[in-house]
Amino acid sequence: MKMLDNLVLEELSRSISQLTTVNNDINELISRSIEIPPSLDLGERSSNIAFKLAKSLQKSPKQISEIITLDINKNLSGNSMIQKVEPVNGYINFYFNFSIVFKELNLKIKNEKNNYGKNDSGQGKKIVIEHTSINPVKPLHIGNLRNAILGDIISRLYHWNGWKVEVQNLIDDLGRQVATLIWGFLNGIQFKLSRDSLEKFDVWLGRLYSQSNKILEESNRWNEVDAIMIKMRDDPILYSYMRNICQACVDVNLETAWQYGITYDYLVWESDISKSGIWEETLHLLEKNDSFTWETKGENKGCFVAYLGDLDEFQDKKNPVKIFVRSNGVPTYVAHDVALQFWKFGLVKASLSSNGLVQQINESGERKNLWSSSNLNITELLPIEFGKADRVCNVIGVEQEFLQEIVRYTLKLLDMDEKYGNSFHLSYKHVNAPHARFSGRSGNWYEERAWADAVLQDTFDEAFKVISSKRPDLESNYSKKREITLKLSVGAIRYWLAKFSTETEIKFRIEDATSLEGDTGPFLVYSHVRAKKILEKIGKKRVKRQYKINEEQISLQEKQLVLDLLKFPVIVEMAASVFQPIQMTKYANELASSFNKFYETSPVLNAETLDLKIFRIMMVECFVVVMENVLKILGISLVDEM
Numbered sequence: 001m002k003m004l005d006n007l008v009l010e011e012l013s014r015s016i017s018q019l020t021t022v023n024n025d026i027n028e029l030i031s032r033s034i035e036i037p038p039s040l041d042l043g044e045r046s047s048n049i050a051f052k053l054a055k056s057l058q059k060s061p062k063q064i065s066e067i068i069t070l071d072i073n074k075n076l077s078g079n080s081m082i083q084k085v086e087p088v089n090g091y092i093n094f095y096f097n098f099s100i101v102f103k104e105l106n107l108k109i110k111n112e113k114n115n116y117g118k119n120d121s122g123q124g125k126k127i128v129i130e131h132t133s134i135n136p137v138k139p140l141h142i143g144n145l146r147n148a149i150l151g152d153i154i155s156r157l158y159h160w161n162g163w164k165v166e167v168q169n170l171i172d173d174l175g176r177q178v179a180t181l182i183w184g185f186l187n188g189i190q191f192k193l194s195r196d197s198l199e200k201f202d203v204w205l206g207r208l209y210s211q212s213n214k215i216l217e218e219s220n221r222w223n224e225v226d227a228i229m230i231k232m233r234d235d236p237i238l239y240s241y242m243r244n245i246c247q248a249c250v251d252v253n254l255e256t257a258w259q260y261g262i263t264y265d266y267l268v269w270e271s272d273i274s275k276s277g278i279w280e281e282t283l284h285l286l287e288k289n290d291s292f293t294w295e296t297k298g299e300n301k302g303c304f305v306a307y308l309g310d311l312d313e314f315q316d317k318k319n320p321v322k323i324f325v326r327s328n329g330v331p332t333y334v335a336h337d338v339a340l341q342f343w344k345f346g347l348v349k350a351s352l353s354s355n356g357l358v359q360q361i362n363e364s365g366e367r368k369n370l371w372s373s374s375n376l377n378i379t380e381l382l383p384i385e386f387g388k389a390d391r392v393c394n395v396i397g398v399e400q401e402f403l404q405e406i407v408r409y410t411l412k413l414l415d416m417d418e419k420y421g422n423s424f425h426l427s428y429k430h431v432n433a434p435h436a437r438f439s440g441r442s443g444n445w446y447e448e449r450a451w452a453d454a455v456l457q458d459t460f461d462e463a464f465k466v467i468s469s470k471r472p473d474l475e476s477n478y479s480k481k482r483e484i485t486l487k488l489s490v491g492a493i494r495y496w497l498a499k500f501s502t503e504t505e506i507k508f509r510i511e512d513a514t515s516l517e518g519d520t521g522p523f524l525v526y527s528h529v530r531a532k533k534i535l536e537k538i539g540k541k542r543v544k545r546q547y548k549i550n551e552e553q554i555s556l557q558e559k560q561l562v563l564d565l566l567k568f569p570v571i572v573e574m575a576a577s578v579f580q581p582i583q584m585t586k587y588a589n590e591l592a593s594s595f596n597k598f599y600e601t602s603p604v605l606n607a608e609t610l611d612l613k614i615f616r617i618m619m620v621e622c623f624v625v626v627m628e629n630v631l632k633i634l635g636i637s638l639v640d641e642m
Contacts, residue, residue, distance in 0.1 A: 002570055004045060005031075007081055008047065008082075008094050009030055009034065011082065012068065013026075013027055014075075015068045019057060020057060029052055033052060034047050042088070042093055043094050046094070047091065048061075048090070048091055050065040050091070050092065069086060069087045069092055080100075081100050098559050099550075099551060102615070102618070105565060106618050106621075106622055109565070117572045118572070119160070119161055120162035121161050122158065122163030124162065125391065126166060127163045127165055128166045128344045128391075128393070129155045130168045130395065131148055131150065131152070131169070131395035132147055132169045132253075132262070132264075133170040133171070133396070136171055137181040137205060137246075138202060138205060138206030138209055139451040140253055141451045142497070143397070145431075145493070146506075149262070149497045149498055150497075150581055151395040151426070152167075152261070152262045153498055154395070154426065154581060156634075157581075167264045170268045171267055171268065171269045171270060174233065175333075176225065178242060178246060179229040181205065182242050183225050184208050189211055200252050201252050202256075205245075206445070206446070207443060214443075233271075239271065243269075243271065254358075254360075254370075256452045256453055261364075261490065264370055265369075265370070265386075266371050267370070267371070268352070269372070273340060273373070274336075276351065278340070282335075282338060282348060283339075285342070286324070286410075291307050291308075292305070292307070304325035306406070308413070311409055311412065333403065337404075345419050353373065354386065356370070356372075357372050363635055371384075390422060391422040392424065393425075393426055394424070394425050396426075398428060398430075401427050404427070407423065408420055408423040426579045428503075431508055432507045432508075459489040459514060460486060463488050463489045463514045467481055467485050467642070470642070484642065487638075488521070491631075491636035494634060495520060495585060495636065496520070498581045498585050498634065499586075502580070521636055524589070524631060525636065525639055526642050527592035527596055534604050535624065538605070538617060547615045547618075548611050555602060557594070558616075560594050561595060561598045565622050567587065568629065572633070584633055584634060588631075591630065598619065602616055602619075603616075
């Protein structure tokens with residue numbers, strides 16, 4: 001798409017230079033004037049620049065558009081990518097020679113193949129993306145899964161934009177939820193909760209946590225939990241007991257994430273941060289700034305607080321004072337989040353001991369090493385440096401929006417404007433089970449089968465029925481049918497959780513997500529399989545010579561497919577810049593829909609002429625490459641057949 005926009009910009013700039021001085025300001029004005037018309041009948045590009053120039057040129061938009069179109073048309077030849085330009089009520093509509101445009105596109109895709117769509121806009125700079133980050137007391141439920149999938153797609157997008165990407169997963173092992181779980185163990189609740197031999201440890205642990213929470217609410221013994229929270233930090237025996245339980249939970253959580261093609265670079269443990277000196281160094285930096293102070297009187301006496309009221313953005317807040325350290329000397333959650341953000345940006349000298357854990361494999365078979373912060377004093381030289389990012393994105397639910405604002409604006413209060421501008425919070429709303437909104441505390445996620453492994457199993461069962469009805473010939477090949485079904489199931493879930501606006505609270509409906517029609521993951525995969533089948537039928541009979549066709553022979557559906565294929569690099573860059581995976585899913589559905597319309601209206605094997613056949617084969621080849629790249633970014637596996 002940039003190629004077409006640049007052509008339009010170039011022609012408009014050349015023509016307008018004969019009417020007035022063209023400088024950077026006018027070029028920017030021209031660039032913003034370029035639009036995609038609502039219908040291909042009105043051309044492939046349109047510009048309203050004549051309206052913007054009317055006052056300075058003292059002519060009507062209609063007159064200006066006619067002068068410009070006349071000049072551009074005189075400058076065109078049969079080999080130009082622009083076929084013609086037409087004035088319509090002051091607008092300037094551009095029509096392209098799709099035969100020539102597609103030759104350029106086809107050559108580019110053939111040369112770049114799986115690199116088509118990649119760019120170096122990141123220039124090798126580093127982004128730290130934190131996602132998943134659940135408390136290690138339960139399995140990943142479908143809400144956590146939305147978080148992880150959104151973060152995973154953002155990390156893939158940034159990789160395609162030439163950034164060095166570091167994916168972190170924060171493990172909060174010092175919070176109230178962990179203390180509640182440990183209270184349950186210390187009070188023998190585990191002996192009252194049976195565990196089936198097939199039940200995964202994190203699921204059983206989640207039930208134990210919910211049961212402990214229920215008992216504590218009934219008995220109001222929360223003071224015992226508060227005492228455990230403090231003791232976990234200071235008592236080495238209790239700390240080790242807690243860490244081992246949490247590590248076992250995290251290990252199972254990771255296995256679940258890997259099933260969904262989600263991998264990480266670094267696990268950051270809250271208890272390791274607390275012992276590293278990162279918070280103490282951060283506190284020292286904050287104490288030097290007038291917006292932060294230790295209160296000596298009033299309701300916050302003895303607390304270390306931030307006065308955010310100095311910022312315009314907090315003028316309308318009821319209480320612009322935020323406590324960072326309580327009067328008992330314990331830092332609040334937001335204090336730890338600020339310290340972690342400082343460490344991610346490399347603003348503190350303190351560091352974490354780290355050790356390698358395991359090698360992960362994603363859905364494409366790519367390998368990635370997983371490292372973890374450690375409670376051991378490890379002095380080995382690390383092969384990579386964690387943190388020290390140029391940009392940070394934290395994927396955290398909408399309920400943490402205000403706290404994430406405080407994290408960002410703390411940087412602004414310290415006049416770290418560049419870091420402030422490169423701090424991002426990807427906020428998202430909840431995912432509900434079909435019958436209820438669930439929570440880890442109440443334990444209703446278990447009755448709703450809303451934990452990630454159960455969601456995958458139930459989706460697999462539904463998809464298996466669909467595949468069985470569509471492909472009775474696979475009845476005797478269970479392993480093949482299972483492989484196809486599993487890949488489709490994971491893809492269906494990933495796509496469904498990414499395709500909605502992050503500002504939307506959603507329900508996960510298995511029947512809708514696994515449909516082979518409509519806006520679903522399986523629909524994308526099916527379009528790719530369909531295209532591959534065409535190429536398989538042609539096989540070695542494929543003609544290699546160039547085609548020669550008239551512009552009139554190219555249908556509207558074929559033109560639309562070319563435009564959609566051209567759009568991919570632009571979408572890759574835009575989706576990353578705004579941290580919105582939905583831009584990628586919307587494009588994926590448009591591309592698949594465009595190909596299916598092409599498939600229905602443009603016969604390939606039985607094309608009217610050999611030239612048309614070659615042209616359409618090349619269209620299919622280009623679609624296969626681009627759709628594979630799209631699915632790669634979305635983390636959806638390819639299948640050979642459906």
